[in-house]
Amino acid sequence: MGIITTLAGNTKQEHQKDWYTFLYIQKHFVEKHFSWLKLVLDKKNKQLIGTGTLQIGGKSYKILLSYSPFQKFRYDRIYIRGDTIKYHDDIHLYYDNSLCLYHPLIDKLPGKNISLCEMIPWISEWIIHHNQWKKYGVWLGKEIKH
Template identity: 55%
Template structure:
């Protein structure tokens, strides 16, 4: 294991050790910038749970999310609760139907994680790219092919 991987693992270990404080800070940052999402800290799952309705170009999207250092690979799991959206690699979804908003290796800052409040605007971008993909059959957003 190289030095950067060791340091990143140490950061994640600290987030796990102080999970409640870590999630409380994430919750406060999201609430400061985004009024449309309701968040709570689940002591049972040691995660930040959120639900809200996002209006994009006159259409409402119900957003569900979970954020935790105990999640495997990446902290976030962000979903659009819409039965019309089906799994397709071209529209940047994981198999669990969570949104693929960034590449978990190439887009993550070195020695760091991506705070939830920085990801929230990416949901709107994903929706816009999804709507364009439905019209034109092409994903116009930046991407690294899966």
């Protein structure tokens, strides 16, 4: 196991150990900066659940997210609900149709987790890039090919 993998594992273990405090802090900062998103701390499943609506280009996008250090591979699962977005290799979705907002190994610093507050603006960027992709057939945003 490499040092980066070890550091990431240690960070995740720390977040899991004190999960309530970790998620409460994430919730506090998101609510402070993004009033359109409503978060609930789900104690039973040890996760934050968020819902909200983004207005972009005259269209509404319903967002559903979950965030937890107990999720496999990455903490976040962010979805656009009620839209016709389907999996396609070129539009940066995971197979479960959650948004691919960053590369989980390349974009993360060793031993540092990407906070939910950092990710929220990336949702708008993703939507804009998706709309451009539908129009031009090319993903115009920054990307790392999968």
